[in-house]
Amino acid sequence: MFDSLSDRLQAALSDVRSRGALTEEDVTKAMRQVRLALLEADVNFQVVKAFTNAVKERASGAEVLEALNPGQQVVKVVQDELTEIMGGSGRDLTFVPGKLTVVLMAGLQGSGKTTACAKLARHLREEHGKSVGIAACDVYRPAAVDQLVKVGADAGASVYQQGTDADPVAIAEWAVGEAKRENKDVLIIDTSGRLHVDAELMEELAKIRKRTKPHNVLLVVDAMTGQDAVNVAEAFAGTANFDGVILSKLDGDARGGAALSVKAVTGKPILYASTGEKLPDFERFHPDRMAQRILGMGDVATLAEKAQKGFDEDKAADLERKIRKQEFGFDDFLDQLKQVRRMGPLQNILKMMPGLSGQQL
Numbered sequence: 001m002f003d004s005l006s007d008r009l010q011a012a013l014s015d016v017r018s019r020g021a022l023t024e025e026d027v028t029k030a031m032r033q034v035r036l037a038l039l040e041a042d043v044n045f046q047v048v049k050a051f052t053n054a055v056k057e058r059a060s061g062a063e064v065l066e067a068l069n070p071g072q073q074v075v076k077v078v079q080d081e082l083t084e085i086m087g088g089s090g091r092d093l094t095f096v097p098g099k100l101t102v103v104l105m106a107g108l109q110g111s112g113k114t115t116a117c118a119k120l121a122r123h124l125r126e127e128h129g130k131s132v133g134i135a136a137c138d139v140y141r142p143a144a145v146d147q148l149v150k151v152g153a154d155a156g157a158s159v160y161q162q163g164t165d166a167d168p169v170a171i172a173e174w175a176v177g178e179a180k181r182e183n184k185d186v187l188i189i190d191t192s193g194r195l196h197v198d199a200e201l202m203e204e205l206a207k208i209r210k211r212t213k214p215h216n217v218l219l220v221v222d223a224m225t226g227q228d229a230v231n232v233a234e235a236f237a238g239t240a241n242f243d244g245v246i247l248s249k250l251d252g253d254a255r256g257g258a259a260l261s262v263k264a265v266t267g268k269p270i271l272y273a274s275t276g277e278k279l280p281d282f283e284r285f286h287p288d289r290m291a292q293r294i295l296g297m298g299d300v301a302t303l304a305e306k307a308q309k310g311f312d313e314d315k316a317a318d319l320e321r322k323i324r325k326q327e328f329g330f331d332d333f334l335d336q337l338k339q340v341r342r343m344g345p346l347q348n349i350l351k352m353m354p355g356l357s358g359q360q361l
């Protein structure tokens with residue numbers, strides 16, 4: 001993820017990081033490289049300007065330059081500001097306790113809405129123990145309903161559909177009733193995409209919104225399209241209000257532009273990141289952790305969460321006992337390897353470890 005940006009930022013900062021003393025010129029020079037790295041990663045020009053100005057201002061102050069380890073202080077300032085432009089402390093969905101929470105999914109054609117509906121459903125079910133329904137309101141593409149029925153079932157969600165002949169607004173309203181009747185915790189509404197942000201799409205979204213009163217409207221944007229993704233989000237923000245963004249296709253050669261610009265340009269936070277075609281390739285977006293990953297500091301918090309999920313406590317206790325009694329055999333070793341594999345590709349795990357960037361592997 002963002003390998004090129006990550007490498008260039010680290011290279012730009014490696015000089016200041018290793019210095020014992022820093023002058024204002026050193027900081028200015030490093031910021032020039034940081035600026036180029038960000039522009040090359042397709043980060044919005046205004047965002048880059050605001051970012052480098054903020055870093056320069058904070059890093060040129062006496063408390064940084066005269067600190068015992070000024071280089072590390074500068075890196076810390078860059079880390080803080082990166083976290084800040086991506087949304088600071090991060091945000092979650094709004095849930096209505098004891099009632100049905102409705103999530104409306106919007107976005108352009110092919111941005112990854114239907115996939116995101118299923119991934120979010122799985123995430124809410126597995127991580128939060130929620131029962132989830134998905135409404136099939138894309139009636140324009142013949143295969144759209146079938147696609148949702150399949151991925152929805154894989155995600156363990158009930159899919160509410162009426163084929164492709166019914167009116168999407170009516171389906172949405174009916175699905176809310178069905179989800180309530182079946183005591184679901186969450187209903188996710190999948191909608192149709194358009195090639196461009198057009199009046200028809202906005203009108204349909206507005207109608208669905210009026211009838212279903214969603215607690216969360218999420219916009220799915222394709223991270224691979226960089227600046228375009230940000231422009232789409234800006235266009236949506238201007239006409240249809242939304243609460244947060246799901247950034248999809250972060251696994252491809254997305255350069256980072258969308259992730260770093262969306263919040264600053266639209267004012268809306270990124271809630272989730274979609275990082276592959278499979279259902280589990282989906283995670284909460286934490287700006288602080290993302291900043292750490294980009295700066296090659298690893299992401300110990302996510303690593304620990306993954307480990308906790310992949311490991312079985314009883315097995316761990318059993319293992320400890322075996323090791324103490326010297327009964328650890330090949331079967332146990334195989335079991336260990338399987339547990340590690342459950343955490344995902346080794347490459348991804350190693351990247352979360354501080355000091356190990358993908359390039360070194």
Ligand SMILES: Nc1nc2c(ncn2[C@@H]2O[C@H](COP(=O)(O)OP(=O)(O)OP(=O)(O)O)[C@@H](O)[C@H]2O)c(=O)[nH]1
Pocket residue numbers: 107108109110111112113114115116138141144191192193194248249250251252274275276277
């Ligand atoms: N690599 C990768 N592919 C993704 C991701 N999310 C979605 N895709 C793929 O992108 C394509 C489009 O995804 P959909 O979920 O169908 O997109 P959509 O927005 O529902 O598309 P329409 O219904 O046509 O508007 C599919 O081939 C997905 O498998 C992702 O995070 N990574």
Ligand SMILES: [Mg+2]
Pocket residue numbers: 113114115138144190191192193
């Ligand atoms: Mg779709």
